[in-house]
Amino acid sequence: MRIAVPNKGRLHDPSMELLEHAGLHVVDGADRKLYANTVDPEVTLLFARASDIPEYVSDGAADVGITGLDQVREADPDNVSDLLDLEFGRCRLVLAAPEDGDITDVGDLAGKTVATEFPHIAERYFADTGVDPDIVEVSGATELTPHVDMADAIIDITSTGTTLQVNRLAIVDEVLESSVYLFGRDDVLDDPKVEQVVMALRSVLSADGKRYLMMNAPEDRLDEIRDVMPGLGGPTVMDIAGGDKVAVHTVVDERDVFETINEVKELGASGILVTEIERLVD
Template sequence: MLRIAVQSKGRLYDETMALLEEAGIILNKSKRVLLLAAADFPVEVLFLRDDDIPQSVANGVADVGIVGENEYIEKGQEAKLIKRLGFSKCRLSLAIPKDSSYEGLSWFEGKTIATSYPNILKNYLKVNQVNASLHVISGSVEIAPGIGLADAIFDIVSSGSTLVSNQLKEVAIVMKSEALLIANQGLSDEKKAILDELLFRFAAIETAVGKKYVLLNAPENKLDEITELLPGMKSPTVTPLATKGWVSIQSVIDEKHFWEIIGKLKSIGAEGILAIPIEKMIL
């Protein structure tokens, strides 16, 4: 059994649970308990505070964990980075009152900065040779300047709306963050095998993102032109139709190029074009 530590609430929780479900790990989420076992895969999920996950994985309370990069770097625990997951993206930034004039990091010299990430901030200030005081707050960092606790803040920024609502402006991005899969350094061979299967499923989901499975009919004499537009994973699948001189072509294309390619296919003579979303794709 592989134990996965997961954030107990918030955006990272929602996106993590969606990923696990997509990977075939079904949990009874109606039961709000600390530990839940999957129905048909040797995995159990341990729900924790996000800042407890790195230590829990490092000391073996959990075998692996899905955690924000910000927490992983801040805690500095001896847990191994296994995979970047590409969701729950945000950034850690310095922000100051919106009416303040800002011309560079020297603004922070002698100032007090409120933050929940003192280790990351201390390192950043040291590298940039800025002397500032830190006021460590566990939550609601953005209100600190407004109530006189600090001159500025260092906190997570996603859309920036929270900064705007608190009369702040972002002036420096210190690091970017996303969800990470981390693991204990001493996993047994049995647990490594389960982790490998989990990674295989994650990869199949990731590969399918932004892809469309396309089926179309086309004149056989246009086949070369069409296959140049539809390379697929190796090459398109081509099947003769009952109508002489026509073929059915199947391939995979990137979502970002979908309309451009479809327009070209139509101009060449393709008909009956069908585009289907792909849930998983195994290479």
């Protein structure tokens, strides 16, 4: 199975880190290569431009791919499906116009010109809104086009909105929320190896922000301790030989660790240990 991964840019490193944490370690290096083997002999990484990855998956060069949802929606292949939101690379595709201009609503763009690097997304968006502007495809510096009389408005990616503000552009509407997704070709979705990869990546995401909490607790105060432990599905309790205490293990959100430790300590818990979790399989 081949996984298409962004070969550079802001999506490359987080994608590789996620795959590494999921156990798909690269065994022969990935620098300046088109392919890289992993510790799983059945899984190979294929490196490509983020915008080309949907086509690679659709055409069969790769079975699954990792790239922004905006790239998938722009390519709009009819034989791929979203598998998993990987929860990084979040951004928005927005419609924006000069902040001191007269375009404050989508309807104001009838008969106007809109510049974008995402013409197919723009076409579908305007079809849904019933507005029919002239869409001009550009390959960069989209935010400058209204100021050089190339367009009346733009559809472009923004993360913080800073670039839009610097270029005196105001958001008129939100077109698409995007983050990085794992997606796959429809004819491989039931492949056991694809299911294993999805499970491995999901287990890393599930463990994010979680901590494993262990302690010895007085058996006669176990009910009280259970009440203050915000665990996933309740704590696991195990007998300790030769004593009146039990071992209590649970998974808690990192933000709850400080308060939970203080509360169980007051209830007589001891030997409290907190560890990070690399993967959490439901």
